[in-house]
Amino acid sequence: MELDYQHWVDQNLPSQKGKTILITGGNSGIGYYAALALAKAGGHVVIAGRNPGRIDQAIKNIEAEGIDGQVEAGIVDLASLESVNQFAVDFLSTHPKLDILINNAGVMMPPEGKTKDGFESQFGINFVGHFALTGLLFDRLKSTTDSRIVTLSSIAHRGAHIDFDNLRLEKPYDQKREYYQSKLADLLFTLELGRRIDAIDAPVLSVACHPGFTKTELQRHIDPAMLKDITLMDTWQGSLPTLLAATGPDVKQGDYYGPDGPGEMGGFPAIGEIDASALDTDVAKQLWDLGQTATGIAFP
Numbered sequence: 335m336e337l338d339y340q341h342w343v344d345q346n347l348p349s350q351k352g353k354t355i356l357i358t359g360g361n362s363g364i365g366y367y368a369a370l371a372l373a374k375a376g377g378h379v380v381i382a383g384r385n386p387g388r389i390d391q392a393i394k395n396i397e398a399e400g401i402d403g404q405v406e407a408g409i410v411d412l413a414s415l416e417s418v419n420q421f422a423v424d425f426l427s428t429h430p431k432l433d434i435l436i437n438n439a440g441v442m443m444p445p446e447g448k449t450k451d452g453f454e455s456q457f458g459i460n461f462v463g464h465f466a467l468t469g470l471l472f473d474r475l476k477s478t479t480d481s482r483i484v485t486l487s488s489i490a491h492r493g494a495h496i497d498f499d500n501l502r503l504e505k506p507y508d509q510k511r512e513y514y515q516s517k518l519a520d521l522l523f524t525l526e527l528g529r530r531i532d533a534i535d536a537p538v539l540s541v542a543c544h545p546g547f548t549k550t551e552l553q554r555h556i557d558p559a560m561l562k563d564i565t566l567m568d569t570w571q572g573s574l575p576t577l578l579a580a581t582g583p584d585v586k587q588g589d590y591y592g593p594d595g596p597g598e599m600g601g602f603p604a605i606g607e608i609d610a611s612a613l614d615t616d617v618a619k620q621l622w623d624l625g626q627t628a629t630g631i632a633f634p
């Protein structure tokens with residue numbers, strides 16, 4: 335299996351020398367394998383996450399693989415806008431460019447909870463935190479030649495719905511519905527951002543991807559019985575749509591990548607199918623307004 339990973343990476347990953355790459359949640363799962371490949375390819379990778387010990391361990395593991403680039407830690411809790419702000423200030427003062435931002439971190443179906451700013455935790459971490467991070471770093475992306483923003487969505491966006499009256503747990507918690515909603519928000523965000531970037535003619539791509547069903551710690555809150563009929567891909571393979579979206583030479587504004595197998599549940603990366611729910615520009619605008627109001631950050 336490791337050979338297949340290396341084979342795909344060798345065949346498809348261009349050199350990342352000279353590139354600064356920021357990946358949220360790069361200490362674990364899909365983010366870890368994406369960070370590893372990008373650092374091996376010569377990139378300067380910043381792994382941003384909430385747990386310094388886990389990030390340091392991930393960096394040690396990546397460095398032990400032998401890399402051409404470098405890896406450093408960034409501390410950010412996406413469940414707190416104050417933390418996102420502080421991280422952005424630190425990052426901007428130490429990194430003159432940002433070639434690739436990968437909005438990868440996420441939680442799925444945790445026990446009921448809210449972020450520090452009062453959002454249901456999945457919507458707050460998966461969408462609001464990344465909206466703020468992207469907004470705060472956007473000018474640095476814009477001033478970096480041919481930069482990219484890659485945001486992780488999911489098959490779960492299909493048929494989901496943004497309930498604007500239930501983003502702060504106003505209604506009884508439904509862990510599955512709220513996860514699906516957050517991943518639809520990520521895809522609506524990606525596409526709306528791409529349209530807004532095009533409107534100002536900035537040289538930045540906003541693209542999305544999903545890893546099908548991949549074995550990671552994301553499933554930690556799920557009853558194993560729910561997973562018994564599902565085949566999960568190895569973690570390395572789930573990182574490939576991210577790597578293609580982040581580095582592929584033919585990637586275009588608004589592209590969405592996922593595995594090429596049946597139902598996009600497994601396989602190797604290819605263009606994925608975007609559900610009609612993510613193509614609704616009225617909902618996308620409403621979500622954008624909410625993101626701006628909630629974070630106080632207006633961009634692009």
Ligand SMILES: NC(=O)c1ccc[n+]([C@@H]2O[C@H](COP(=O)([O-])OP(=O)(O)OC[C@H]3O[C@@H](n4cnc5c(N)ncnc54)[C@H](OP(=O)(O)O)[C@@H]3O)[C@@H](O)[C@H]2O)c1
Binds near residue numbers: 388
């Ligand atoms: N695995 C799948 O089948 C699948 C399917 C569809 C979409 N996805 C998406 O893929 C992305 C990566 O997930 P994964 O499967 O690789 O899961 P994972 O192994 O659990 O990784 C998630 C990462 O997000 C970080 N994170 C969670 N909450 C955070 C917060 N408040 N602030 C900062 N970082 C936070 C975690 O940090 P800690 O290590 O500190 O917990 C971890 O590094 C997610 O966006 C997920 O929705 C995954």
